[in-house]
Amino acid sequence: MVNISDVARAAGVSKATVSYVLSNDPRITEQTAAKVRKAVEDLGYTVNHAARALSVKKTMTLGIISPAYHGSYLSALFGLHMYLLSEQAAKFGYDTLSICSDSGDQALNKAWASRKVDGFILMDVSDDDPRLSMAASLGAPTVAFGSPLDSYGLDSVDSDFPKAAQHTIEYLAQEGHTEIILLLWSRSIFRRKMGFALRFRDTILEQAKIHGITAHIVFPEDDESDPSVTIAASLRDYPNATAMVLHNESATIVAPQTFADLGVHVPDDLRVVTLFPKQLFTSMRIPFVSIDIDVAALVETAIMLLLSRISNPNAPMVRQAFDFPMSLKYQ
Template sequence: MVTITDVAREAGVSKTTVSYVISRNPRISEETAKRVRGAMAKLGYVVNHSARALSTSKTMTLGLQVNAAENKRVSLTRGAYLCELADFARQNGYDLLLMSNRNGVEGIRDMASAGKVDGLILMDVTCEDPRVDAAIEAGIPTVLLGLPDDPKGLDEVDTDFERAARELISLFKRKGHREIALVHTPEGSLGKGANFAVRFRRSVMDEAEAMGITLHVPPRQDWNMPPAEKLRDVLTRYPDISGVIIDDDNTIISTPQVLLELGVSVPDDLSVAVVVPDVLREQMHIPYAAIDINLPAVAQEAVEMMVRRIEHADAPSVTRLVGQPLTDLGSVKTL
């Protein structure tokens, strides 16, 4: 079994330095930390979290709570986030405990009373998320993966969906489009919708209005239609549109087949642009212009923000919006 002594010898440092790197002690330079982490990876060294917990009076576990009550459908994006968050937690010396409770507030209270975790990351954040107050009352260091209307002093991180909306509408504007539609992801219940979806919809609508583009958004009840039916409905409902923006990953995946069945050619008959995690677009060969959501970058920021909060409980709260590039694959036609 590889020991901390082996890592120290391989990296050319002391055992104390290796221990400091594992615990993310700020006195260690980034160059030294990279050398130690490289030695750990080369030798296959695995941190003994139980031993660390005994020596530091910490659980060395981060809690991750998804909002089961508001998000019952399968989400490829959420699944990809879980993998990335678990990986970055491990890299920072923590285990990740997934917690799904239909009553998120009750789940947070149970977690706090049991002392199961050192910090908590909340996913699927809604506009008026009651878990924000619960986390504050429980006194657990907390990071919000999403931006509620009022974070009440908690740290928060997310994709910059406002910038994404601006870049996509600008693309259609530059290409001469005047009338397009949004094929939208479900937001959840009225007034408690998933914040990322609400922010993107509002931003797309505002940008389209500012740039003089007519943007059609189907009625709220249609956002929960099956993915293939959702796109068909938009094309039938708005026959004069020249393009669509799609922000629902399940609909994005079904779009090539739906358009093939309808005999619609991209971009000759219809221009298409999407918002999708970069890993999904690349692995599933999605052929459309896209704002690539960099899930690893957002997940890394969430975990590192969580670790900083655990180590510096009184530091000022921060908000991070991770901007993403537009990848233009030629699926938006110049009119």
């Protein structure tokens, strides 16, 4: 069986250095860490979690806290995030504990008091999220996966939705569009004050005004609304619109078939721009211009931020927003 000494010899470092790398200690250079990770992968080394937890006085488990109910809009996307979070954590010898609760602040408090986890990642973060203040008051290492207005001093990671909105409008303005449809997340998402939806909506309306573009906002009523019905109704209501922006994954998925059923040809009849996960966009071959959201990059950053925070609780706060590129590959 491969042990830590074997990894150290293969990487040309000490056993202590291997241990530091596996614990994501920030004192280790990236060059050294890369050698150790390569040796781990080449040798097929796996961490003895029980022994390591006893030696470093850690649980070697990360808590992922999310609402108990996501609705049809967020379920598939949430599953992708959960899978990638668990996969990334495992690379550093960590397990993940999914904590699904609509009383997330109390669930966080209970998990931290019982020392079930070494830190938390908060999913589906809203602007008035009580989990943020709870984590901050407990001093628990925590990363907010989202873009709240106030993160209470916690680290956070998300797509840069204001930048995505700016890129979208600039692209449409360059093409000469003066009237567009914005098909956004459901009204229930906005009532919950979800930061990703609010930041994108507010910025795209500001940018549309700057560029002299009339933007018609369309919201599905709730998470269970049929997006194909919403798309068809918006085209009937705004027949002069020459472009549609989809910030709604469910609508993006059904849109190609909906347009085909309606006899709408993209992009000849209607320019369509969407924000969509890169990992799904390629396999589904969505035939629209897209801001490719790289969920894997977001997840990797979230895990690295949390492990760094566990290692160094007093480091300065980090808020990282990814400005993802626009893709034209299927146009």
